[in-house]
Every structure is written in C-alpha cells, then in structure tokens.
Amino acid sequence: MNIKKWFFLFWTTLLIGAGGAVIAGLALQTVNGAIHFKSTADTLIYPLILLGYGMLVSVYAQLGFFAYLILNYTGIGVFPRRVWQYVQVGLSVLALLELIFLRTFIGSGRNVSSDWLLGTGILLTALIVAYFKVRSTNLSAWIPTFFFMTAITIVEIIGVLQIGVDSATVFIVIPLIACNAFQILMLHRILKPISA
Template sequence: MTLRKWFHLFWTTLVLGIVVSTGVGLILQFSDKEFSVMGLSAVGFNLINMILGGATISVLSQMGFFAYLIVRFIAVGIIRSKTVWDLLQLAVVIVVLFDLVYLRKTNFNSSESLLGYFILPVCVLVISLAVSYWKVKMTNRNAFIPTLFFMTAVTVLEAVPALKLDNTASSLFMLAPLFVCNAWQILTLHKILDKKKS
C-alpha cells in the first residue's frame, strides 16, 4: 500500500462518515424533537456537531480497520490452520451477537421484552452478511468469514459507547456511519492492494 492509496482511503472514508452521520443526524433531528447532539438542540449548531461527529466516527472506523488488519496478520502467523482461524472468527461473531442481546438486556433492566433486544443483532447480522456476500462477489469465497467477522465484531466493538446508552437514536447515529465506513474500507481493500479476482 502506497501513501497515495492510503490518503485516498482516508479521505474517502472521512467524507463518507461525515455525509452519512449528517444525513442520519438531520433525519433524527427533524423526526425526533428530543434528539440532540451533545445536549444541544439548535439545528445549526447540531449540524456542525454532526459533521464533527461523523469525522470522528470515520476516524474511529479507520483505526478499527487497521487494528483488525494487524491482529489478523499476527493471528494468521500464529494459527497456521485456515480452518481453525475461520472457526475462531465465527465463534467470536456468535459471542458478539449473543452479547448484544444478553448483556444489553441484563445491564438496562428495562421492562421491554427480550424480543426487542433481538432487533439490533439481527440488523447487524443481515448487513454484515450482505457486505460479506458482496465482498465474495468482488474477490473470492475465502473473503466471506473475515468480512463477516470485521463487519460484526469490529463494528460492534467500535459502537460500544453508543450501545451503552440504550438509546435507539444514539445507536443509529453511531452505527450507520460505522457500517458505511467499515463496508467501504473492506470492499475497497482488494482494489487498493491490487488483488485480482481469482
């Protein structure tokens, strides 16, 4: 990866994060009068905060992406068997999706039924499966499990600050740009590295 390619990935991800968070933020602002960024409800001031928030979320997404690439590089060097590595990633995906239901239900002690806590993990799984399928179409079938792992485990880990609030608007405001930025990075990685479809 050259510096020029890294700059392209950085700036395109930054712009995507800003655009998506601003769009989602404005929709939330006008549909939910209680929604405010940093406790302030003025639309003009919130617009600036949405832009800054989107930039921050996109940088968080990029840090998560490069951390994942480093961990994957080290893990593949330690765990020589591709099957074991894939099974380990699938196990982590299952644990993350289970924890999205169990830990949130036990931490918030709300009167909401358990079924309501399944909505977020199902959405995360469906989006992750769609991005993984798309990645396979663009590259090869070996990319499915790593993409699924990145889109579920890493995205949920990056979204922990919003998930701690048990607030749908906060979760949506953070998860939407994270999903878009993470999907953009994982789907363009093979183009940046000039990996041809085999």
C-alpha cells in the same frame, strides 16, 4: 499499500462518515425533533456539527479497521488458516449473542426490541457486505468480512451501548457501519498491484 492509497482511503472514508452522520442526524431530528433550534443560525450550524461528528466517527472506524488488519495478520500467523476461520466465526457468533441476548438478560431495564433490532441490523448488514465482498474477490473473503462487520463493529459500539439511549446508538451505528462496509469493500481494490 503506499501513502497515496492510504490517503485515498482515509479521505473517502472521512467523507462517508460525514455523510452517514448527516443522514442519521437529520433523520433523527425529523423523527424525534429532539433539538429545538432558537434561530436560523442554529439550524444552519447543526449540519456542520453533524459533518464534524461524522468525521470523528470515521477516524474511529479507521482505527478499528487497522486494528482488525493487525488482528487478522496475527491470527493467520498464530493459527492454521482453517482454525483461524473457525475462531472468527465463533467470535462473530459470540458477539452477536452478547448483543442480542446477554445484554437483555444481565442488564436490568433493557429494551429487548432495540437490542434485537440492532443485532438483526448488524447481522443483515454483515451478510450483505460479505456477499458483495465475495462477488468482488473470492469465497475465502466471506468469513473475514463477516467477522469484521459483526464482531469488530460490535466492539466499536460498546461505549455507546453502555449509554443505553437508542437515538445515540443510531447516531453512531449508521456512520460507523457505512465506514466499515466501505473500508472492507475497498481493501482488495487498494491492495491490487499496479500493472506495468
């Protein structure tokens, strides 16, 4: 990884986060109509606010991605490779169980259907992204990709989950998952050595 490759990853992820936030924000506005614009200027400024918010989410996703890379590097160094794979699968399952079940039973007044929908969405997205990552690389990429798309994504959204507002969750989860999927799918392309 050199500066040029990192620069490419940074800016493309920034654009994907911005696009994901605009899509999520406009979709929520269309469905809920929660924001009432007072003038045409408010209507025109709203997409710009969404762009800025999406860029912030993409930077947050990039921090999580580099934290994952350090965690993965450390895990490979500490554990034998097979054991590290079991640890990743175990942590992924625990994160999904916490998201879908434990929050519902421990937290009072929780909406069970929104937790189920979010957990199922993250699980299906992780399976799809892992499938495409394996098609692009090899079978050994399945577990790390699944771990990143489930456990790391769930850790990244803990703050918004504590708010307990479904629209806020959707507003951060869509650009965050888009950024995470893009980063993990691009990693092997960026790290590919340049042939002479």
